Amino acid sequence: MKLTSRFRRLLQRPGSIDLGPYEKLTTAVSEAEDSLQDLTDEELTEVVTEMRTTGGLEEGDQIEFLALAREAGRRAIGERAFDGQIVGALALLQGRIVEMATGEGKTLAGAFAAAGYAIGGRRVQVMAVNDYLAQRDSEWMGPVYELLGVTVSHIGQASTPEERRAAYQADVCYAPVSELGFDVLRDRLVDDVADRVTVKPDVALVDEADSVLIDEARVPLVLAGATRTEELDDDVVALVRTLRAGIDYEIDGDGRTVALTDKGTDKVEEHLDGINLYDEENLDRLTQINVALHAEVLLRRDVDYLVRDGKVSLINNNRGRIAKLQRWPDGLQAAVEAKEAVPVSDSGEVLDSITVQALVSSYPTLCGMTGTAVVVGEQLQEFYKVEVAVVPPNKPNIRVDEPDRLYLTVAQKNKALVEHIAEVHETGRPILIGTHSVEESEQLSDLLEAAEVPHVVLNAKNDAEEAAIIAEAGVPGTVTVSTQMAGRGTDIRLGGRDESHDKDRALELGGLYVIGTGLHASSRLDDQLRGRAGRQGDPGGSLFFASLADELVTRYSVTSGLRPSPDQNGRLTDRKAIGTLEHAQRVADGANAELHRTTWSYHRLTGQQRAILLDTREKVLTEDLAAERLAELAKERYDELVEEFDEETVKAAARKIALHHLDRKWTDHLAYLADLREGIHLRSLAGGIVHMKPIDEFNKSAIASFDTLVADAWKEAAETFKEAEITAEGLDEEASGVPRPTATWTYLVNDNPFGTEADRILGRLRNAIKPESGAQAEEIPAELFDQDDLPEELRDLDDDELPEELREADDDKKDIKD
Numbered sequence: 001m002k003l004t005s006r007f008r009r010l011l012q013r014p015g016s017i018d019l020g021p022y023e024k025l026t027t028a029v030s031e032a033e034d035s036l037q038d039l040t041d042e043e044l045t046e047v048v049t050e051m052r053t054t055g056g057l058e059e060g061d062q063i064e065f066l067a068l069a070r071e072a073g074r075r076a077i078g079e080r081a082f083d084g085q086i087v088g089a090l091a092l093l094q095g096r097i098v099e100m101a102t103g104e105g106k107t108l109a110g111a112f113a114a115a116g117y118a119i120g121g122r123r124v125q126v127m128a129v130n131d132y133l134a135q136r137d138s139e140w141m142g143p144v145y146e147l148l149g150v151t152v153s154h155i156g157q158a159s160t161p162e163e164r165r166a167a168y169q170a171d172v173c174y175a176p177v178s179e180l181g182f183d184v185l186r187d188r189l190v191d192d193v194a195d196r197v198t199v200k201p202d203v204a205l206v207d208e209a210d211s212v213l214i215d216e217a218r219v220p221l222v223l224a225g226a227t228r229t230e231e232l233d234d235d236v237v238a239l240v241r242t243l244r245a246g247i248d249y250e251i252d253g254d255g256r257t258v259a260l261t262d263k264g265t266d267k268v269e270e271h272l273d274g275i276n277l278y279d280e281e282n283l284d285r286l287t288q289i290n291v292a293l294h295a296e297v298l299l300r301r302d303v304d305y306l307v308r309d310g311k312v313s314l315i316n317n318n319r320g321r322i323a324k325l326q327r328w329p330d331g332l333q334a335a336v337e338a339k340e341a342v343p344v345s346d347s348g349e350v351l352d353s354i355t356v357q358a359l360v361s362s363y364p365t366l367c368g369m370t371g372t373a374v375v376v377g378e379q380l381q382e383f384y385k386v387e388v389a390v391v392p393p394n395k396p397n398i399r400v401d402e403p404d405r406l407y408l409t410v411a412q413k414n415k416a417l418v419e420h421i422a423e424v425h426e427t428g429r430p431i432l433i434g435t436h437s438v439e440e441s442e443q444l445s446d447l448l449e450a451a452e453v454p455h456v457v458l459n460a461k462n463d464a465e466e467a468a469i470i471a472e473a474g475v476p477g478t479v480t481v482s483t484q485m486a487g488r489g490t491d492i493r494l495g496g497r498d499e500s501h502d503k504d505r506a507l508e509l510g511g512l513y514v515i516g517t518g519l520h521a522s523s524r525l526d527d528q529l530r531g532r533a534g535r536q537g538d539p540g541g542s543l544f545f546a547s548l549a550d551e552l553v554t555r556y557s558v559t560s561g562l563r564p565s566p567d568q569n570g571r572l573t574d575r576k577a578i579g580t581l582e583h584a585q586r587v588a589d590g591a592n593a594e595l596h597r598t599t600w601s602y603h604r605l606t607g608q609q610r611a612i613l614l615d616t617r618e619k620v621l622t623e624d625l626a627a628e629r630l631a632e633l634a635k636e637r638y639d640e641l642v643e644e645f646d647e648e649t650v651k652a653a654a655r656k657i658a659l660h661h662l663d664r665k666w667t668d669h670l671a672y673l674a675d676l677r678e679g680i681h682l683r684s685l686a687g688g689i690v691h692m693k694p695i696d697e698f699n700k701s702a703i704a705s706f707d708t709l710v711a712d713a714w715k716e717a718a719e720t721f722k723e724a725e726i727t728a729e730g731l732d733e734e735a736s737g738v739p740r741p742t743a744t745w746t747y748l749v750n751d752n753p754f755g756t757e758a759d760r761i762l763g764r765l766r767n768a769i770k771p772e773s774g775a776q777a778e779e780i781p782a783e784l785f786d787q788d789d790l791p792e793e794l795r796d797l798d799d800d801e802l803p804e805e806l807r808e809a810d811d812d813k814k815d816i817k818d
Contacts, residue, residue, distance in 0.1 A: 017091075017096065017387050017388065017389050019087060019091075019389060019390075019391070022087045022090045022091055022389070023083075023087060025059070025062070025063055025090055026083050026086045026087050026090070028063045029063050029066045029067050029070065029086050030067075030083070032063055032064060032067035033067045033070055033071060036067060036068060036071045037071070039071075041075065041147060044068060044071065044072060044075075044147060044148075045147060045148065045149045047068060048065065048068050048119060048148050048149050049149045051064070051065060051119055052119055052121065053119070053120055053121055054120075054121035055120070055121065056117075056120040056121065056122065057093070057116055057119060057120040061120075062090065062093060062116065065115075065116055065119060066086055066089060066090070066112060066116070068148070069081075069089070069112040069115060069116070069144070069148060070086065070112075072144050072147040072148050073108055073111075073112070073144050075147060076143035076144045076146070076147045077140070077141075077143055077144060079105075079108060081105065081108055081109070081112065082104075082105060082394045083394075084100065084104060084105075084391045084392065084393065084394050085100075085104070085105045085108055085109040085112070086109075086112075087389075087391050088100055088105075088106070088109035088110075088113075088369065088389070088391045089109045089110075089112035089113045089116065091367075091389035091391070092109065092110065092113035092205065092367045092368075092369065093113050093116050093117065093367075094367075095365055095366060095367050095386065096367055096386065096387055096388065096389040097206075097209050097367065097368045097369070097370070097373045097380055097386050097387070097388050097389070098367075098368070098369040098370075098373070098388075098389050098391055099369075099370060099371065099372065099373040099374055099388055099389065099390045099391065100369060100370075100371065100391045100393075101371055101393050101397065101531055101535070102371045102491070102528075102531035102532060102535055103491055103535025103536045103538075104391070104393055104394060104535075104536070105394075106207070106369045106370075106371075107137050107140065107141065107207075108141070108144075109369065110126065110137075110205055110207060110369055111137075111141040111144055111145065113205060113367065114126055114150075114172045114203075114205050115144070115145060115148045115150045115171075115172065117203045117205075117365075118150045118171035118172055119148070119150070122202050122203045122365070123171065123199060123200075123202040123203065124171065124172045124173070124202070124203040124204075124205055125168075125172075125173050125174075125175060125180060125201070125202075125203070125204055125205070125363075126138075126172060126173070126174045126175070126205045126206075126207060127175065127176070127177040127180060127204055127205065127206045127207060127212055127360075127368075128174055128175065128176050128177070128207050128208070129176065129177070129207065129208045129211055129212060129216075130176055131156035131157055131158075131176055131179075133207065134154045134155065134156060134174040134175050134176055135154050135156060135174070137154075137174055137207070138152050138153065138154035138172075138174040139154070145171075145172065150171045150172060151170040151171045151172070152170055152171065152172045152173070152174070153166070153167035153168075153169075153170035153172075153173045153174070154167065154173065154174040154175065155167045155168075155173065155174070155175035155176075155179050155180075155183075156175075156176070156179065157176075157179060159179075161195070161197055164183060164197040164198075165196075165197040168183075168197060168198055168199045169199070177206070177212050177216060177356060177359070177360075178216075178221060180198075180359065181221035181354055181356065181359045182221060182223060183197055183198050184198055184354060184359060184362075185221065185222075185223040185351075185352045185353070185354060186223065186744070188352055188614065188617075189223070189351060189352065189663060190621070191621070191655070191656050191659045191660075191740070192621075193621060193622060201362045201363040201364070202363065202364060202365065203363060203364075203365045203366075203367075204360055204363035204365070204366050204367070204368075205367050205368060205369075206360070206366070206367070206368030206369075207368070207369060207370075208370050209368030209369060209370040209373060209380075210370045210372055210373055210375075210376050210380075210524060211370070212356065212360075212368070213356065213357075213360065213368065213380065213383070213384060214376050214379055214380075214383075214592075214596065215522075215592075216356045217355060217356040217357045217383070217596050217599065217600075218592065218595050218596050218599055219356075220353045220354065220355045220356075220599065220603065221353060221354050221355070221356065221359070222350055222352075222353040223350070223351045223352050223353065223744055224349060224350050224351060224744060225349060225351045225667075225741030225742075225744050233288065234338075235271075235272075236285075236288050236289060236292050237292055237338045237339065239268060239271050239272075239289075240289065240292040240293050240296050241296060243260075243264055243267070243268075243293065245297070247261065247263055247264070248260065248261060248263055248264030248267055249261060249264050249293060249297065251297065251298070257294075257298075258293050258294055258297045258298055260289070260290075260293070265277060268289055272285065277289070287331065288331070288335075291331045291332050291334075291335040292335045292338070292339070294332060294335065295332060295335035295336045295338075295339045296335075296339055299332075299336055299339075300439065301340070301439075302437065302438040302439040302442065303315070303437045303438065303439045305336060306438065307340050307342060310342050310343065311342060311343075312333070312336050312337050312340060312342060315437075315438065349667060349671065350667065350670050350671065350674070351663070351666075351667055351670075351741065351744070352610070352666065352667075352670070353603075353606075353670065354607075355599060355600065355603045355607075357383055357384070357596075357599075357600055357603075358603065358607045360384065361384070366384060366386055367386070368386075371527070371528055371531050372524045372527045372528050372531070373388045373390075374388055374390060375522075375523065375524040375527070376524060379593055379596070383596065383600065393536075393537070394536060394537070395536055395537025396537060397534050397537070398534060398537065398538075398539055398540075399511075399530070399533050399534025399539070399540040399541060399542065400510075400539075400540070400541045400542075401530060401541070401542045401543075402541065402542065402543040404519065404543075404544045404545070404546055404578070404581070405543065405544070405545050405546070405571060406546050406547065406548070406571065406572045406573075406577060406578055406581055407545070407546070407547045407548075407566070407569075407570045407571055407572065408547065408548055408549075408564055408566045408570045408571075408572060409547055409548075409549050409570060410547050410549045410550065412547065412566075412569065412570030412571075413517075413518075413545050413546065413547040413550075413570075414443075414444070414447060415569075415570075416545065416569060416570070416571065417444075417515070417517060417545045418444075418447045418448060418451050418453070419451075420515070420543075420545075421433065421448065421451075421453060421479065421515065422448075422451050422453050424513055425453050425477075425479055427509060428476045428477050428505065428509055429476065429506075429509040429510055429511075429513050430473060430474050430475055430476055430477070430478045430479075430480075430494070430506055430509075430511075430512050430513065431478070431479045431480070431512075431513045431514075431515060432473050432480050432482065432492065432512055432513070432514050432515070432532055432533070433479070433480065433481045433482065433514075433515045433516075433517065434482055434514065434515070434516045434517065434529045435459075435481060435482065435483050435517045436483070436517065436518060436520070437483060438459040438483055440483075440517060441457055441458075441459045441481050441482070441483045442457070442459070444481055444517065445457050445481055448479070448481070453479060454479065455479035455480065455481055456469055456478070456479070456480055456481070457480075457481045457482075458470065458480065458481065458482040458483065459481075459482070459483035469482075470482070470492060471492075471493075471496060471497035472496045472497065472501070473492045473512065473532075474492045474493050474494040474495060474496060474506060474512050475495065475496045475501045475502065475506070476501070476502045476505045476506050476509060491535070492512060492532050492533075492535070493535070494506040494507060494511055494512060494538055507538065507539060510539050510540070510541055511533060511534065511538045511539035511540035511541065512532065512533040512534075512538075512540050512541075513533065513540070513541045513542070513543075514529055514530055514532050514533045514540070514541070514542040514543075515542070515543050515544070515545070516529055516530075516542070516543070516544035516545065517545060518544070518545065518546050518547075518550045518551075518552065519544055519546050519550070519552055519581065519585055520552075520585075521552060521556075521585070521588035521589070521592060522585070522588065522589050522592065523585055523589065526544065529542070530542040546581055548564070548572070548577065548580065548581075552581075552584050552585065552588060553580060553581060553584045555584075555588075556583075556584040556585075556587040556588045556591065557580050557581075557583050557584035557587065563576075564577055601695050602677060602695065602698060605698075605699050605702055605703070606670075606673060606702070609669075609702070609706045609709075610666070612706075612710075613662060613666055613709070613710065616662065616710055617659065617662050617663075620655060620658045620659055620662065621655070621659065624651055625658075626651070626654040626655045626657070626658035626659075626717075627647075627650065627651040627654045627655070629658070629714055629717075629718075630654045630657070630658070630717060630718055630721050633714065633715070633717075633718035633721075634718045634721050634722050637721060637722045638650065638654075638721075641653075641726055645726070645727075645728055649726070649728065649730055650726070652730055652731070653721075653724065653726045653730060653731035654721060656731050656733065656738065657717050657720050657721050657724060657731065657736070657738055658713075658714070658717045660717075660720075660733075660738035660740075661713040661714075661716045661717040661720065661738075662710070662713045662717075664713070664716075665709050665710075665712060665713040665716075666709070669705060669706060669709055672705055673698075673702055673705070676698060676701055676702065677698060720736060720737060720738060723736070724736040724738075
């Protein structure tokens with residue numbers, strides 16, 4: 001097994017499957033296609049309708065259906081599917097994750113597969129990464145579905161409950177994965193079956209599968225309910241702004257957390273009339289100071305959030321877009337609002353949460369498509385038990401990927417970057433530039449303006465204009481600066497949307513030229529950005545610029561000890577410097593994979609407990625369990641109410657009271673688990689002979705907390721029932737102390753605030769070798785450091801004690817030697 005795994009890594013095809021059987025079936029599809037030419041549209045629809053079944057399509061039926069689907073695509077939207085698209089559709093129908101390069105027609109292949117599942121009696125939800133793509137693809141493929149007799153719909157953030165309910169009833173529904181998750185969370189809290197909008201999960205077809213299943217899986221989807229407004233005192237905000245880095249507070253090596261020093265604590269306490277911040281009665285004030293400091297120091301405007309229309313809007317780091325209806329938890333939202341002097345919005349408490357992995361795993365059938373699945377093939381197998389099918393391009397890829405250019409400092413990198421852009425622009429070749437943040441895109445825009453290079457900018461501030469901007473990125477003479485282009489999912493054609501703007505000239509100039517302003521934390525995202533050029537056999541090129549002061553390097557590698565030898569422009573070409581860049585990306589990839597594992601390990605038990613509670617809640621909602629239990633626990637009151645009112649009124653009141661207390665107990669349990677999670681890592685530092693694993697300690701405490709949850713909920717429901725205000729019109733929820741939340745929204749949660757074990761080790765190493773002078777990030781001490789060796793702190797550890805991400809990096813070295 002180890003040998004097989006190593007060969008897979010060497011071949012860069014972990015878990016990929018043999019396409020031979022699919023290619024044979026594709027030949028049969030092509031043979032069956034000729035007989036369909038003479039069918040009218042009505043006859044084609046009728047033939048497909050007659051194929052409908054409830055047990056899924058057999059292999060022979062799949063061949064016939066895909067021949068009909070290919071003909072429907074040709075008639076409805078003028079696109080006859082390539083053989084590669086048919087292979088992709090077959091693999092999707094077999095529950096695979098399909099890798100197809102950008103521009104190879106994943107959308108049509110996905111539509112064929114979704115329709116095939118629907119004809120087989122299955123209900124399909126196509127998970128997109130955002131509203132725009134969900135709407136675009138459902139409308140674009142609509143005529144194909146219609147000709148095949150399959151109903152299609154889409155959901156977005158602005159969809160009303162009525163629109164959502166209708167959309168879920170369609171054979172195929174396109175929706176952002178987050179909206180699907182939030183609808184599931186909201187449905188879990190309804191107190192009337194009629195208020196539900198979702199349907200039973202069946203088939204999940206995931207677009208941009210690696211982004212959704214791997215990147216998005218690190219951030220749990222959370223539903224919160226309004227409680228009270230939290231406002232920071234003005235003096236706290238003003239005080240925090242006077243604190244000095246390195247003197248009054250320190251930031252950890254990874255930039256994840258910030259804490260007051262002893263000097264800082266003394267300064268704050270003196271300013272607050274000599275109070276002791278750590279006295280129990282001052283806990284709220286200490287919390288305010290901490291969140292205000294976090295907001296002031298760690299969260300950056302135009303990187304982590306935008307301020308527009310008098311509101312703070314979060315930026316989704318994976319997509320470079322505004323994260324609508326999302327907020328930070330635990331007073332941090334209010335702290336950022338105070339920092340930016342905008343009105344403070346209501347606070348909230350977590351009502352329920354679900355991870356993307358748990359959401360997707362609830363579907364009996366999972367399949368998906370993306371341009372970069374092989375790199376995360378092992379993770380897809382580990383977390384979702386799905387295999388990858390790599391479909392070769394319809395035409396060979398002739399894009400030229402130039403070696404990365406590495407510079408000593410950010411300033412030197414930017415100077416070379418702008419000069420290169422200006423030089424290429426002079427030729428007229430279309431250029432697409434990928435940046436990592438809104439701030440970076442606007443800084444680059446200023447530099448390009450100064451260099452008199454005309455350009456357009458696409459970032460979270462104008463993402464509504466996305467389609468129009470990206471559609472023209474392949475026109476000669478165009479320079480497009482985009483934030484997180486890797487996740488935007490929009491096709492770029494040479495010559496523009498309709499290929500009518502000097503396409504031939506664009507071809508002569510070498511096609512679209514993609515430039516990255518820095519490497520991503522995952523090489524997979526770099527590949528996605530590169531993949532914007534060279535679609536369908538077109539020429540194209542790509543080049544990435546980087547520096548040793550980029551966040552990727554400063555966060556995930558130890559540069560101290562390098563003896564860099566830059567040329568007069570600051571460019572580095574020596575092996576060790578370039579190796580540092582590659583090493584940082586490998587560690588970042590490993591850290592993100594470990595974060596996914598950590599997220600899942602901590603949420604797995606919570607999900608099981610939620611399932612137990614939901615079973616009871618479902619019986620309360622759909623049966624008379626509440627009335628039966630409360631009639632036992634408060635018999636006198638129950639009989640009295642039945643005599644005074646009709647029994648259905650009492651049953652309805654009992655149901656609402658029971659649901660409130662079950663939900664209330666779950667909310668309290670989640671709050672307890674959140675507090676437990678924040679401090680659980682400290683137990684691993686307790687010492688002694690037995691090493692206490694945080695996850696084991698977490699599970700032990702979580703189980704103990706949950707043991708009596710349902711029983712306690714029934715007891716409290718009985719107490720409420722005895723005193724409840726019930727009239728002929730039903731239960732007065734407010735007067736009875738069981739009100740529903742006045743509003744709900746979603747939180748954006750960092751699920752691993754303390755980092756992985758490797759994060760902490762690397763952070764300590766960075767602090768240990770940091771010069772006393774407090775050198776700037778771009779200054780590199782000239783001490784000898786052997787990049788090929790593990791840090792000394794790790795040398796005494798056995799292989800199985802190494803952090804997972806570092807162990808994998810070390811294994812790679814051993815594989816090469818072997």
